[in-house]
Amino acid sequence: DSGVTQTPKHLITATGQRVTLRCSPRSGDLSVYWYQQSLDQGLQFLIQYYNGEERAKGNILERFSAQQFPDLHSELNLSSLELGDSALYFCASSGGGQGAIGELFFGEGSRLTVL
Amino acid sequence: DAKTTQPPSMDCAEGRAANLPCNHSTISGNEYVYWYRQIHSQGPQYIIHGLKNNETNEMASLIITEDRKSSTLILPHATLRDTAVYYCIVRRAGGTSYGKLTFGQGTILTVHP
Numbered sequence: 268d269s270g271v272t273q274t275p276k277h278l279i280t281a282t283g284q285r286v287t288l289r290c291s292p293r294s295g296d297l298s299v300y301w302y303q304q305s306l307d308q309g310l311q312f313l314i315q316y317y318n319g320e321e322r323a324k325g326n327i328l329e330r331f332s333a334q335q336f337p338d339l340h341s342e343l344n345l346s347s348l349e350l351g352d353s354a355l356y357f358c359a360s361s362g363g364g365q366g367a368i369g370e371l372f373f374g375e376g377s378r379l380t381v382l
Numbered sequence: 383d384a385k386t387t388q389p390p391s392m393d394c395a396e397g398r399a400a401n402l403p404c405n406h407s408t409i410s411g412n413e414y415v416y417w418y419r420q421i422h423s424q425g426p427q428y429i430i431h432g433l434k435n436n437e438t439n440e441m442a443s444l445i446i447t448e449d450r451k452s453s454t455l456i457l458p459h460a461t462l463r464d465t466a467v468y469y470c471i472v473r474r475a476g477g478t479s480y481g482k483l484t485f486g487q488g489t490i491l492t493v494h495p
Binding site (some may be wrong): 309310323355361370371373376 | 420425481486487
């Protein structure tokens with residue numbers, strides 16, 4: 268158990284819909300990261316937040332957005348869903364922000380299926 | 383971040399050492415080598431990281447060549463539960479994009495009874 272909690276574990280929805288994935292980081296961790304894993308793209312970094320502020324962005328689509336709340340939990344919002352958005356979405360956390368070199372702790376993921 | 387090259391797959395007998403190689407010939411002086419693994423669609427799990435010295439922890443050992451252009455992850459006594467995809471990642475410490483790990487295709491390690 269990494270200490271990172273993601274909900275829901277599984278989600279099935281239709282094209283054009285909007286969903287929200289939630290992540291609770293390990294206790295005390297200030298940084299939250301979102302990753303997407305699809306069959307054809309592998310594991311890809313989407314976005315990072317540190318203590319409520321966006322710190323780094325990857326190839327995140329404009330239809331996707333995220334935020335980190337004062338209690339440090341984070342949400343990833345996916346809208347106007349397409350079939351290609353079907354993937355595993357992982358959240359990870361770490362204690363450090365800039366300058367850290369340690370490990371990331373990943374949650375078990377949220378599996379999104381768009382029909 | 384430097385690009386890494388790993389063999390797509392490897393096999394290992396249970397109880398034997400598993401040696402997973404990684405080439406990172408364009409690594410810079412301030413870049414670390416990290417290893418993560420992913421067991422069947424679970425979240426990736428950190429294994430070990432190093433800069434230039436060999437490192438060992440309860441899970442594995444990391445051997446980095448003197449010129450730092452390649453490294454080897456060693457699982458000393460592989461078990462069936464070590465069957466997973468192993469990712470070698472080179473990452474610069476610090477900066478605003480810490481945690482922006484670039485996962486390649488990794489090596490699928492299959493441990494056989």
